[in-house]
Amino acid sequence: MGKRKKKWNYYRVTFQWIILLLLGYMVVRAWVDPAYFADFEAYCPIGGMQAYSSFLVNNSLACSMTTLQIAMGFALIAGVILFAKLFCSFICPVGTFTEWLGRLGEKWKIRYTITGWADRLLRLLKYALLFITFYFTINSSELFCKQYDPFYAIFTGFGSDVVIWMALLALAVTILGSLFVRQFWCKYLCPLGAATNLFAFTVVFIVITAIYALLIWAFGLSIGWIWYLGALCLAGFLVEAFKQHTCFFPLVKITRHDELCTHCKICDKVCPYNLNISEADKVTHIDCHLCGDCVVKCPEAGALKYNGRKLNWLPPAAIIVLVVAGILISANNQVPTIDQQWGSPEQMKNASIYTQSGLKNVKCFGSSMAFANHIKDVPGILGVQTYVKTKTVKIYFDPSVITTDGIKEAMFTPVKEIIALPGEDVNQIFFLNTGIDHFFDPNDAALLAEIFGSREGIYGFETHYGEPVETTIFYDENKIRPAEIKALIETKEFGIKDGDQTTMVKPGFAVAWVKDSHLASSRQEFLQGLFEPYDRTFNDYETCDSASLATLRIPFPEALEPAKKTMIGFLRNHLMNDKGTVRFSTRWEENNPFLYIYYLPEKTTPENIMLSLKKPKLHITYKSGETEDIDNPFMFPGSATGLIPN
Ligand code: SF4
Ligand code: SF4
Structure with missing residues (x-):
């Protein structure tokens, strides 16, 4: 050997x-x-x-x-x-x-x-x-x-x-x-x-x-x-x-x-x-x-x-060539995350394509499908491809029915965000009208809310479609000046905290224009203006005879608190476990938010409902059927004001 x-x-x-x-x-x-x-x-x-x-x-x-x-x-x-x-x-x-x-x-x-x-x-x-x-x-x-x-x-x-x-x-x-x-x-x-x-x-x-x-x-x-x-x-x-x-x-x-x-x-x-x-x-x-x-x-x-030849270099050379080829091919070709087409073959053949990049909301398969569903019913839109890596969407449309401006407007979701509740002693809330470039979707709004939340003095903002996006920012003139708000919007880099982790992002917003900064509204007007009603039906609401339903009306000031507002959906999900409840809605009345619960008196009682709403844990059931118990942030200070006759 x-x-x-x-x-x-x-x-x-x-x-x-x-x-x-x-x-x-x-x-x-x-x-x-x-x-x-x-x-x-x-x-x-x-x-x-x-x-x-x-x-x-x-x-x-x-x-x-x-x-x-x-x-x-x-x-x-x-x-x-x-x-x-x-x-x-x-x-x-x-x-x-x-x-x-x-x-x-x-x-x-x-x-x-x-x-x-x-x-x-x-x-x-x-x-x-x-x-x-x-x-x-x-x-x-x-x-x-x-x-x-x-x-x-x-x-x-x-x-x-x-x-x-x-x-x-x-x-x-x-x-x-x-x-x-x-x-x-x-x-x-x-x-x-x-x-x-x-x-x-x-x-x-x-x-x-x-x-x-x-x-x-x-x-x-x-x-x-x-x-x-x-x-x-x-x-x-x-x-x-x-x-x-x-x-x-x-x-x-x-x-x-x-x-x-x-x-x-x-x-x-x-x-x-x-x-x-x-x-x-x-x-x-x-x-x-x-x-x-x-x-x-x-x-x-x-x-x-x-193969009978001294080619020791061949395997490593082949790997290098294959990897480089893979990188070059991927750089020049993109496979879409979803490719949905609902137009007829004839319509698709004559369709125009509108491409929009920078949509932070298009993050994954689920959000791509949500985006497709959002625009599916818009007349003239025939299909969509999304590319989550580059946050880009390609929209197929019929130019004789809708213009690219119409598509942009259909894609846009207006947002109302309360960043901080003004104290009871605040009489006047100033607002600044701005046009913000590179602002496309609700994720941009969420990022802007994070940025505004990092600085005292901004109470909230709302957006309307426009190019640039029309954004009204509500602020306390004693705590922050318009120039500081503009600088805040144009922050080059911002750290988003999630537990112990901080993720640095580059917002890329630019203020295209600013209008008169010396306009003001009352605290009440501000709260009412930024309040967003919520209304969902469940537990076979459609099959209920409206005459058989009773209503519980509960003061709901927590609906205005920024941290709790995002939890309202979880509260509704939790309440659905009481099969006697069929509808959950919030309304602005008498200068305050109220929660209305519609229920079947033969199946549940106001006491049961209040007990459920005040439980320390919310029992959530997800679409997949999985369940989770999460802390209940709602305290319901003041209880139900009583039954309202139908
Ligand atoms: S190929 Fe080389 S290593 Fe294998 S048995 Fe023959 S001489 Fe030995
Ligand atoms: S696996 Fe490697 S060592 Fe074994 S025969 Fe193939 S090239 Fe030779």
């Missing part, structure tokens, strides 16, 4: 360290710089594949997903077919970590290589995980793998997307498995490993895809995507379990040249998968990820090559 060369696989080790150092840098920077958001999945190709699958099926993209990830997913597929599973050998941090752990297990002589049928059967696990991960991602439009991915859990510090028990279980299994079993994660658990193997079995993938497409398009059969996914996963497992070898693809393979080989078996030993290289003319095993360790450490120059 020959002597093993003490030679490093520099290309691979350099890549692995660069990735680990980059991740370390992101962790440290996120720790010291509150304005920095560490996106640990920005380049994750399996996230991109899941996101694109979700987009194909649902016309929606997972919120945290970007075109960059999708481009990386396609780069990975191209890499697998042309070269090999280079992502696994050169980039994947979990692969690096588990491989190094495995070496420790080897050193301690506790590592075991599973062979035979046990090895073949265990490979089913990763295909099952691949199926489950894609199934839940496509169904929910959110990345399911985040819930258990040990890499994501560690680098985000078990963030809010992570299901802790799943991630801890995955982490424990990965660490212990890697110590005791050769390439445990990559061979048996990694769903990306299963996906890449499927692409490496290129012919199988193409045949199944072609059959599915034929059945759908040529024969018009209605076969759900779940059958296609299931067929791919099952076929991948069966081919891997029974054959374990690839055919024509990937195009690049390790070749052994018998005339130079001394059969020292060093290559077998250094191979992370312990493949039987020393006996093969060409390494076609599905596990080979073209790491090059065998080539670098073979003591006989030229005994191992890439």
Whole structure:
């Protein structure tokens, strides 16, 4: 047996360290710089594949997903077919970590290589995980793998997307498995490993895809995507379990040249998968990820090559080309978060497109859908695409029905915000009329409220559509001057506090004009002007005979308090648990806000309702069916004034 060369696989080790150092840098920077958001999945190709699958099926993209990830997913597929599973050998941090752990297990002589049928059967696990991960991602439009991915859990510090028990279980299994079993994660658990193997079995993938497409398009059969996914996963497992070898693809393979080989078996030993290289003319095993360790450490120059040629530089060069191509493609192409079209094909063919960027309200899939619903009923608007990464929307419209100005007005949501309640002794409240540029949506209003709340003297503001947006700001002339308000609006950078965390944002507002600042209103006019009535019906209100309803009228001064105003919806949600109540509304009467509760006297009583409203905890039921108990901020000073006859 020959002597093993003490030679490093520099290309691979350099890549692995660069990735680990980059991740370390992101962790440290996120720790010291509150304005920095560490996106640990920005380049994750399996996230991109899941996101694109979700987009194909649902016309929606997972919120945290970007075109960059999708481009990386396609780069990975191209890499697998042309070269090999280079992502696994050169980039994947979990692969690096588990491989190094495995070496420790080897050193301690506790590592075991599973062979035979046990090895073949265990490979089913990763295909099952691949199926489950894609199934839940496509169904929910959110990345399911985040819930258990040990890499994501560690680098985000078990963030809010992570299901802790799943991630801890995955982490424990990965660490212990890697110590005791050769390439445990990559061979048996990694769903990306299963996906890449499927692409490496290129012919199988193409045949199944072609059959599915034929059945759908040529024969018009209605076969759900779940059958296609299931067929791919099952076929991948069966081919891997029974054959374990690839055919024509990937195009690049390790070749052994018998005339130079001394059969020292060093290559077998250094191979992370312990493949039987020393006996093969060409390494076609599905596990080979073209790491090059065998080539670098073979003591006989030229005994191992890439497709018969000395191309040690090929895998790293291929990775660089693929990553750069992915970045360039994503920079020039965007996949929309949602793509909704409700116009007829004829209307869509002749539609014009209006593009608006800077919409902070378009943050995710849910807010994109809310935006689409908001404009869906506007005559002339035919469809919308949203791009959450750039906060941009593309609106399809019929120019003979609506103009771009009309679209802007339809998109705009006027806002009334009380920032601080003026004291009883305040007689006059001044107001300043301004036009604010780069102000588009309710999220801008929320940001402006945060900025105004950071400085004493501003009582509130309201907005009306205009370009720039017409904004009336109510203030105390003894505490703040118009020039200071203008400077406040144009703040370059502002820190938003959320618990211990401060997120720095760049508002970007600009005051285009300011009108007469010496106008004033009374405290009462101000409160009444900025009071926003609230009215919701529930518990089958529509089926109730109005004559059978009783009404409870309760003074509700807390409806004006900025911190409590946002909780009114939760109070209504909590009250819905009393099935005798059917309507919840707030009104301005006798210079004060009042709460009106409509109820069925045969099912509940005013005492029950008051008891429910004053409970220390509000029992909230979300749309998903999940429930939560939250602190009740409402005190209801003064009780119900009594029943009002219908
Ligand atoms: S290819 Fe032959 S000479 Fe090279 S390490 Fe393998 S067995 Fe030894
Ligand atoms: S056969 Fe060679 S290139 Fe393939 S995984 Fe093993 S060591 Fe790496």
